[in-house]
Amino acid sequence: MQNLTHRSKDVDRRPLSLWEKMYIPSVAKGMSITFGHMFKKVPTIRYPEETRPFSPVFRGLHVLNRDEEGRERCTACGLCAVACPAEAITMEAAERKAGEENLYREEKYAARYEINMLRCIFCGLCEEACPKDAIYLSETFAPSNYARKGFIYGKEDLLIPDPKTQASDLAAAKGQE
Amino acid sequence: MQEHQHNIKLPDGSIERQTTTLNLGPTHPATHGVFQNILEMDGERVVSAESTVGYIHRAFEKLAERRPLYQITPLTDRLNYCSSPINNMGWHMTCEKLLGVVTPKRVDYMRVIIMELARIADHVICNSVIGVDAGALSVFLYVMQYRERIYEIYEEICGSRLTTNIGRIGGFERNFTPAAWSKLESFLDEFPKVMKEFENLLKRNRIFVERCVGAGPISAERALNYGFTGPNLRAAGVDYDVRVHTPYSSYEDFDFKIPVGTTGDVYDRWLVRNEEIWESLSIVRQAYEKIQQFKGEEAEVFHANVPEYYLPKKQDVYTKMEALIWHFKIIMGETAIPAGEVYHSVEGGNGELGFYMISDGGRSPYRLHFRRPCFIYYQAYPELVKDSMLADAVLVLSSLNLIAGEMDA
Ligand code: SF4
Ligand code: SF4
Numbered sequence: 119m120q121n122l123t124h125r126s127k128d129v130d131r132r133p134l135s136l137w138e139k140m141y142i143p144s145v146a147k148g149m150s151i152t153f154g155h156m157f158k159k160v161p162t163i164r165y166p167e168e169t170r171p172f173s174p175v176f177r178g179l180h181v182l183n184r185d186e187e188g189r190e191r192c193t194a195c196g197l198c199a200v201a202c203p204a205e206a207i208t209m210e211a212a213e214r215k216a217g218e219e220n221l222y223r224e225e226k227y228a229a230r231y232e233i234n235m236l237r238c239i240f241c242g243l244c245e246e247a248c249p250k251d252a253i254y255l256s257e258t259f260a261p262s263n264y265a266r267k268g269f270i271y272g273k274e275d276l277l278i279p280d281p282k283t284q285a286s287d288l289a290a291a292k293g294q295e
Numbered sequence: 296m297q298e299h300q301h302n303i304k305l306p307d308g309s310i311e312r313q314t315t316t317l318n319l320g321p322t323h324p325a326t327h328g329v330f331q332n333i334l335e336m337d338g339e340r341v342v343s344a345e346s347t348v349g350y351i352h353r354a355f356e357k358l359a360e361r362r363p364l365y366q367i368t369p370l371t372d373r374l375n376y377c378s379s380p381i382n383n384m385g386w387h388m389t390c391e392k393l394l395g396v397v398t399p400k401r402v403d404y405m406r407v408i409i410m411e412l413a414r415i416a417d418h419v420i421c422n423s424v425i426g427v428d429a430g431a432l433s434v435f436l437y438v439m440q441y442r443e444r445i446y447e448i449y450e451e452i453c454g455s456r457l458t459t460n461i462g463r464i465g466g467f468e469r470n471f472t473p474a475a476w477s478k479l480e481s482f483l484d485e486f487p488k489v490m491k492e493f494e495n496l497l498k499r500n501r502i503f504v505e506r507c508v509g510a511g512p513i514s515a516e517r518a519l520n521y522g523f524t525g526p527n528l529r530a531a532g533v534d535y536d537v538r539v540h541t542p543y544s545s546y547e548d549f550d551f552k553i554p555v556g557t558t559g560d561v562y563d564r565w566l567v568r569n570e571e572i573w574e575s576l577s578i579v580r581q582a583y584e585k586i587q588q589f590k591g592e593e594a595e596v597f598h599a600n601v602p603e604y605y606l607p608k609k610q611d612v613y614t615k616m617e618a619l620i621w622h623f624k625i626i627m628g629e630t631a632i633p634a635g636e637v638y639h640s641v642e643g644g645n646g647e648l649g650f651y652m653i654s655d656g657g658r659s660p661y662r663l664h665f666r667r668p669c670f671i672y673y674q675a676y677p678e679l680v681k682d683s684m685l686a687d688a689v690l691v692l693s694s695l696n697l698i699a700g701e702m703d704a
Contacts (some may be wrong), residue, residue, distance in 0.1 A: 126534035127552040129566035138499050150495060152433060161440045173447075173474065177454035201626050203366040241369040241460045242453075246468070247626045249612045249687055255454065 177242045180233055180271070181278050183252050185223050188223035188280035191252035199241035201247035208239035226252070231276065235261050235269040294295065314342055317584040318687075321350045325689045327424060328699030332676070332688070338686050344677040348670070352703040363628025364390045365464060367663070372458040374667060375701040378408045378417035378644035379459045380449065385641035389650040390464045393637045394604055401589055401596045402466045403545035404582045408479070409452070409461060410544070410641070411575040411582070415486075416445045417644030418526075418575075419493075421696040426497055426564050428693045429506045432494045441489050444482045451475035459627045465605040466598025483580060490572060498569065503545055507562035509546075511679040511691030518559060521675045524668055527695055530567045531559030537642040543643075548585070549578050561694040568696075603630045606650025628658040645669060645696040669695075669702040 137143065141288050163170050172178075183191045194211035212229035214222045221227075263269055279287035319325070319332040326332075329350035335342045355374070359367045371382040384406050391398065398406075416450055419442055423435040446456040451474050453461040462468065471479075497503045513523075518531040528535055531657030534553045538546040554570035589596075598605050611618035624630050634656035641648035646668025655661040672695045679695075680688040 122534050123539055124537055125553045126555045129465055129554050129556050129570055173451045175454040197626050203369050237368055249622055
């Protein structure tokens with residue numbers, strides 16, 4: 119066929135030379151590479167005892183954020199649920215009552231907030247959609263459970279420890295004991 | 296022997312008395328994905344093959360009809376998952392074509408870097424798996440470490456390794472971090488050495504060469520008739536490359552060659568992919584240098600200035616009303632989308648990956664079609680393996696770089 123462009127370059131397909139066809143030298147060559155690799159640094163990470171460092175933007179399991187005073191940030195606006203291509207998020211909104219100002223940052227809050235981790239594809243669109251700095255994808259991943267029900271994470275699984283009352287838990291969760 | 300077992304009349308002189316039906320797949324370690332091939336075997340020789348599709352059909356095109364444009368990107372991740380960034384970028388560019396968004400040069404070059412890295416990752420997998428199917432496992436393990444390095448670069452940018460959902464309509468979700476750049480630099484430094492070793496082990500290796508030469512050949516004419524594109528077409532001798540013929544994302548600014556083969560057999564496909572890895576490396580290097588030349592404000596651009604389609608900065612969303620309104624509109628998918636028809640194609644990991652979208656002006660596409668190269672290659676599979684040995688049938692399957700996710704959408 120004639121060329122369509124001036125950029126084509128034929129691949130090198132010479133027949134093998136006699137030297138290349140000889141058995142022993144080729145085996146020796148291959149073996150030398152293999153043996154060379156035995157003395158290289160082992161790239162395997164012995165998970166779960168060891169983990170590798172993740173990038174700060176890693177998309178793992180979700181957390182629901184609190185503000186500095188420990189109040190829940192989520193205002194149940196539902197944007198994350200709309201943005202979710204896997205339809206994994208369900209929530210129920212409620213109105214904040216007098217005396218609950220120390221629990222919820224906004225007047226409306228999520229009374230129930232669930233993410234189905236079996237549906238979730240960890241695309242990160244919910245984090246991007248949240249206008250309240252309330253949901254983040256953390257660096258933990260690999261949830262495990264015996265039943266499907268356990269993969270539906272409620273608020274108690276998602277909320278980060280309260281920075282005021284459980285400061286040490288929060289530091290531990292962030293990996294800075 | 297019963298009469299109905301004579302499925303296919305065997306030629307005189309065949310040692311077998313009847314053909315055997317052999318199911319290769321749908322879950323078979325040698326098929327690298329959910330493919331079913333019903334092979335009719337005369338001993339070790341394939342008399343006829345019948346391929347089945349649809350084992351992991353997930354109806355992406357239908358799902359997309361209910362999703363705003365930005366939510367379709369995660370679906371494209373799952374087409375050819377060996378090079379999902381290319382699919383993501385292809386989809387973004389299709390949307391940009393429909394919406395009339397023009398991306399700045401720096402964004403184009405960043406995209407080129409990511410797409411070429413994805414191509415390297417894709418080809419490295421395919422070529423090393425050809426090695427595995429020909430009996431050489433260690434090469435696969437050696438280069439796999441370096442695919443991981445590419446994945447780490449993705450992770451620095453988008454936060455994920457395999458199903459990337461990288462980039463947004465109009466650009467990237469964030470600028471490349473210094474960590475991403477330094478990972479890219481060290482990859483560019485170290486990878487050529489690894490590639491050399493990889494080549495050394497396979498390219499002129501007598502066992503490998505004799506195994507691959509002449510296996511599953513296809514002529515340029517047959518390949519064109521089937522609608523082959525990408526490395527598989529180039530291996531047959533046609534220098535067709537979407538990056539050259541209809542340049543997108545500023546590919547016209549780059550200098551690279553199109554490797555072509557002659558016979559279209561497994562060895563040619565391997566050689567073409569191998570050369571393309573080198574070309575891709577040089578493209579990444581060129582793009583990297585071009586990006587270094589941006590100065591001042593230009594050096595910080597990572598998305599087009601399109602407030603209608605690109606989410607405002609998070610800091611503004613928290614504090615400014617106008618930004619918050621745009622934020623809501625974009626997430627709800629309520630921004631104006633023009634009616635029209637677009638087709639955009641990119642040179643994917645294994646061929647021309649096209650997106651054909653019809654929009655009626657609604658929040659999601661009226662109809663969407665992915666042109667998936669794997670689906671087309673798979674149609675030629677029975678012809679390619681007819682009269683070959685069973686072991687070659689496996690080799691041909693991997694050399695076409697068939698990815699079940701892309702084949703079935
Ligand atoms: S990460 Fe994606 S799939 Fe998972 S809950 Fe968030 S938006 Fe939904
Ligand atoms: S997590 Fe954010 S986006 Fe989701 S409901 Fe709460 S405030 Fe809205």
